[in-house]
Each structure stands twice: as C-alpha cells, then as structure tokens.
Amino acid sequence: AQRVTQPEKLLSVFKGAPVELKCNYSYSGSPELFWYVQYSRQRLQLLLRHISRESIKGFTADLNKGETSFHLKKPFAQEEDSAMYYCALSVPNAGNMLTFGGGTRLMVKP
C-alpha cells in the first residue's frame, strides 16, 4: 500500500530564511503528488501538484522518483507562510483518493 511520510512535525524558521518541508513516499508505480496547506482556522486547500510544475506563493516542489521524494521549498519564508502543510499522494487505479502524510507545522518567526 502507498504511504506518505513527512519526517518533521514542526519546522521553525526566521522570516527571510529558506524553507524545505520534506516529503517521502512509497509506491511502486507512478503516483501524482500534491502539497496541501491549512492556514489557522481555515480549510485545507491545494497549494501545488507535481504535474503542473508551477510555483505558488513562491513555493516549488520537484518530484524525485529516484529518491521517492517531493520536498516543498521556498527561498525566503514569510510570516504569512505559517501554516500546516500536508504532502499527499494519489494512485491512479485505487479510487484516486488522496493519501496524506502526517503534516508539518511551519512557523515563521519575525
């Protein structure tokens, strides 16, 4: 079965510092990877997906199939980036539901 691992429960950085939120997955096929964000007291929302190769709010993520990783990066963190970040995986032939990692809370200090 597929699995998503986010090794850090909490990541604390200062404003302006680079950020990397780690995500590793286990699946033998070709999954689709996503990053979802949950700001304080708000609902989960899609941040980006690997297939789009886009940059949202300065965040990027590259799928590394060799390392089975999909780390989320931002060169200069902002205070408004403070939120809960979830990495998720979708498997094409299993109902396509999302399997989420445990989440990483990002705190950006002033």
Added chain:
Amino acid sequence: DSGVTQTPKHLITATGQRVTLRCSPRSGDLSVYWYQQSLDQGLQFLIQYYNGEERAKGNILERFSAQQFPDLHSELNLSSLELGDSALYFCASSRRQGMGTNEKLFFGSGTQLSVL
C-alpha cells in the same frame, strides 16, 4: 470559500452515542470524500462516494457508515462513539470520480467532534 459546506461546525456528545455529519459538495461535483483528522493519526481517508455509489474505502471503522443521496449531499454516521473518535472530520468534493490531471479536491471547513 471552497463551496463545500459541512454541518454542524462543532458537535459535543457522550460516549456510546450516535451522530450524523452532513456535507454538501460544490455545485456540479459528483464525488464526495470523507477524511478524519486527529492529532495522533493525522489525516486519514475514510470513504469516497461518486454519484450515489461507494467508490473507495479507507480506514473506516465498522461503527462508521456513510451514504450519498440523490441530491449528492452526503452524511457520515458515527455510532457507539468512543473517546478516540474525537477528531475533525473533513468532507471534500471533486467533479469526477478520479483525480485526473486537472482534477481538484475542494475541502469543507470540517466538523469538530468532541466525545466526552
């Protein structure tokens, strides 16, 4: 606002009781997904319905059941509640059955269930 509506926002009940959580998907969305978010388990997929039929099942307990009605709203029924069932229950919807290339999942704001 994602367009996905969940009611109630908060629910406090006692062990052994039964509750029903309701979800209205975005207009035009046929798929509804239920997720449980707890401190120790993170976000766990429970079940998916598509156009009234069950499509996928995750880590859903036998004490829990769900259904999707002809108007596409969905209900999650939790019975014989235990303390460990306290969690935030999210509903999400998408246009189609699967997560195709351009498919997006829209989440509701959740129902916070507290079992005392």
